Structures are given as structure tokens and as C-alpha cells.
Amino acid sequence: MDLGLQGKKVLVSGATRGIGKACIEEFAKEGAAIALFARDEKLCSEVLSHLKKRYPQNIFVMVIAALGLNDSVKKAVDDAAKALGGLDIVVNAAGGSKRGGLGAVAHDEWMRRLDAKPLGLMAVCEAALPYLEKSDHARIINLSGLHGKEPVPWAAMAGAINAATHGFSKSLAGSLGPKGITVNVVTPGFTSGRRFDELIEITAKERGLSKEGAEAWLRELVPLGEPVGVEDVAGAVVYLASKRGKMITGTEIKVDGGRSRHI
Ligand SMILES: NC(=O)c1ccc[n+]([C@@H]2O[C@H](COP(=O)([O-])OP(=O)(O)OC[C@H]3O[C@@H](n4cnc5c(N)ncnc54)[C@H](OP(=O)(O)O)[C@@H]3O)[C@@H](O)[C@H]2O)c1
Structure with missing residues (x-):
């Protein structure tokens, strides 16, 4: 199946590990040009040099910033777009949560985590918008988590962060649809x-x-x-980002082995 991703300009946050890194591998196989967004420069350089060796035909750049509602995120997205000559696809794969209910997580931990996701994710979308508006293949894919829709007592933060990610993504799909930009969520199981x-x-x-x-x-x-394998999650991301995903917006693909209970 031709996914139509050859030469597409992709920005992926959370590029150093896990799902973000797996997405980059899958986009690289499709011939995309990719900006690796990460906060750890050393780790990101290692990922970058591995990718350059493995996919010598592809274009890779890296941009370094800590995610949050701050100007360095906008600068990183602008730098990525400048280096790639625009942006078509944004994948927000960075973030994570601390386990525990109310009182179990320190206030600064709440602030730090929420600043990365959902706030940093929102900042990336905002900064990328002017570039996506110019693309004829514009996609945003946000990684969420099952507890956003099925909250559990032992993961209050995952519930809050991922419910916000779902709500924000759905809202964005409505407002950006008329501009030809799709917005979807991919939800991994563990x-x-x-x-x-x-x-x-x-x-x-x-x-x-x-x-x-x-x-x-x-x-x-x-x-x-x-x-679930990270490559299974990346497969869903790449599908949504592909030309086959052009009429899919405002929805969620769960890659969870059937774990979630809701319909
Ligand atoms: N994997 C799962 O089981 C699972 C389940 C439910 C939801 N999710 C969601 O799926 C997404 C990806 O998860 P994952 O398993 O790939 O996570 P991961 O392996 O822990 O990797 C998280 C990535 O996010 C980056 N990151 C975290 N905070 C950041 C910040 N403030 N600024 C910049 N980068 C930051 C990390 O960078 P550093 O290397 O610098 O730390 C890392 O590259 C997350 O949004 C997570 O909530 C995952």
C-alpha cells in the first residue's frame, strides 16, 4: 500500500525513546524527512546518528527544548520547519505520568508533568499551525492513554493528563478541519x-x-x-498520517490488545 509519505515533513516529540522513537523509524522507512524533538541533546544525537547510518537517503534534523508552555518550544518548532522547508505532520509522543492518587504526587511533579503534556503538546500544535496551514497533507497525531477515558484510583495524573489530551484533540479536530488539517489520538495500552x-x-x-x-x-x-509493541503503536500513527488517513479526524485508535472496556 502506498502511504504517500515519501518526502513528507514530520516533527516527532519524545524522539529519544519508546513510542516517539518507534514512530520515527516507521516514518523513515516510508522516506519521510523528520525533525526529532527532544530535551536530552546527547541522547537525541545518538538516535540521530543511528538513523543517519540506517537511512542514508533520508533527511533528519534535531531540535532541542523542554516541552512546556514556553517560547523555546515555538523556537524549536520554527527551527524544525526552517530546516525541513515546512511541516506536514506533527506527532506528539512526549510525556508520561507519575502513579498515585491525590496527595501522593508532589506539587512540583504535577506542574512539571502537566507542563510537558498536555500544555507542551498544545504549545507544539500552536507553533506548528502556520506551517500545517500551508501543507496539503496536514496531520496532527497526539498520543494519549487509556486512563484518560477510564480513570482508575491509582493513576490520578494519567487520568487528568490524558482526558485533557482527548478533549483538546477533539476540539482541535473541529476547528482545524475546515483548514484541511486532521487531528487524531492514538492510545496505547501498556x-x-x-x-x-x-x-x-x-x-x-x-x-x-x-x-x-x-x-x-x-x-x-x-x-x-x-x-503492546511500540512498533504496533507507531503503525497506527503512520496510518493516520498517511494519505489513506485523509478522511479520518476527531477520533481515536486504541492499540491496547483489547484492554480498554469502553466502546
Ligand atoms: N508506553 C505506554 O505504556 C503508554 C501507556 C499509556 C500512554 N502512553 C503515552 O504515550 C506517550 C509516549 O510514551 P512512551 O512509552 O514512549 O514514553 P517514554 O518511553 O517514557 O518516552 C517519553 C518521551 O517523552 C520525552 N519527554 C518527557 N517529558 C518531556 C519534556 N518535558 N520535554 C521534552 N520531552 C519530554 C522523553 O524525553 P527524555 O528522554 O528526555 O526523558 C521521552 O523521549 C506518552 O504521552 C505517554 O503518556 C504510553
Whole structure:
């Protein structure tokens, strides 16, 4: 299937790890020109040099800024657009949350995390808008989380951050549709690797289980029986970003192995 992504100009936040990094790999395979948005310059340089070796035909640039409602985000997005000659696709994959209910998370942790997502995600969208308006293939894809729609007592922050991401994205889809810009959400279930290992540790502690018991408990939450691969999530992002996704906006693709319970 021709996804029509050859030469498209893509900005991805959260470029150093996890889902953001996996998205970059998938876009690179499709021949896109990619700006890696990250805050850790050293780590990002390592990712960049790996990509340049693996995909010598592609254009890659990196822009460094901590996400938040601040001017450095606008400068990073402007620099990315200048280096690539515009922007067609923006993927907001940066962010994360701290586990715990009210009182369990320090105020500065709330501020720091919320500043990255949703506020930093909003700042990236705002800064990218003038470039997306000039594109004939304009897409925004925001990574959310299941607890945004299915809040749980042990993850108040994930609930707040991801509900805001859903609400913001839906609102944006309505306002940007008439400009030909699609806006969608991709929601991962827990991913394999470091994230899953951490979750096993936490679950074992919280539920008084062995590591094996905790892993079995977590797997039972997922009808397909296993954590999601970051490349599975990236596949959904790339589909929404492709020419095949041109009539999809204001919606969500869940890549969660069937874990969510809502319809
Ligand atoms: N993976 C999952 O199980 C899961 C589940 C639900 C939702 N999600 C959502 O999916 C998205 C991606 O998750 P992931 O698993 O790929 O996370 P990850 O592996 O922890 O990577 C997060 C990325 O975001 C970057 N980041 C975090 N805060 C930042 C800030 N203030 N400024 C700039 N960059 C920042 C990190 O950069 P550094 O390297 O500099 O820290 C890193 O590149 C997140 O929005 C997350 O909430 C993931």
C-alpha cells in the first residue's frame, strides 16, 4: 500500500525513546524527512546518528527544548520547519505520568508533568499551525492513554493528563478541519520492554505478588494476553498520517490488545 509519505515533513516529540522513537523509524522507512524533538541533546544525537547510518537517503534534523508552555518550544518548532522547508505532520509522543492518587504526587511533579503534556503538546500544535496551514497533507497525531477515558484510583495524573489530551484533540479536530488539517489520538495500552518491566515491579509491590504473579495479573487484563509493541503503536500513527488517513479526524485508535472496556 502506498502511504504517500515519501518526502513528507514530520516533527516527532519524545524522539529519544519508546513510542516517539518507534514512530520515527516507521516514518523513515516510508522516506519521510523528520525533525526529532527532544530535551536530552546527547541522547537525541545518538538516535540521530543511528538513523543517519540506517537511512542514508533520508533527511533528519534535531531540535532541542523542554516541552512546556514556553517560547523555546515555538523556537524549536520554527527551527524544525526552517530546516525541513515546512511541516506536514506533527506527532506528539512526549510525556508520561507519575502513579498515585491525590496527595501522593508532589506539587512540583504535577506542574512539571502537566507542563510537558498536555500544555507542551498544545504549545507544539500552536507553533506548528502556520506551517500545517500551508501543507496539503496536514496531520496532527497526539498520543494519549487509556486512563484518560477510564480513570482508575491509582493513576490520578494519567487520568487528568490524558482526558485533557482527548478533549483538546477533539476540539482541535473541529476547528482545524475546515483548514484541511486532521487531528487524531492514538492510545496505547501498556507497552513491552522498560515500561512493562516497571509496571510488573509496581504491581508486585502494590498487590503483594511475586514478579511472576504480577506479570500474570497484568497479562490477564489484556484480552490478547500481552503488552503492546511500540512498533504496533507507531503503525497506527503512520496510518493516520498517511494519505489513506485523509478522511479520518476527531477520533481515536486504541492499540491496547483489547484492554480498554469502553466502546
Ligand atoms: N508506553 C505506554 O505504556 C503508554 C501507556 C499509556 C500512554 N502512553 C503515552 O504515550 C506517550 C509516549 O510514551 P512512551 O512509552 O514512549 O514514553 P517514554 O518511553 O517514557 O518516552 C517519553 C518521551 O517523552 C520525552 N519527554 C518527557 N517529558 C518531556 C519534556 N518535558 N520535554 C521534552 N520531552 C519530554 C522523553 O524525553 P527524555 O528522554 O528526555 O526523558 C521521552 O523521549 C506518552 O504521552 C505517554 O503518556 C504510553
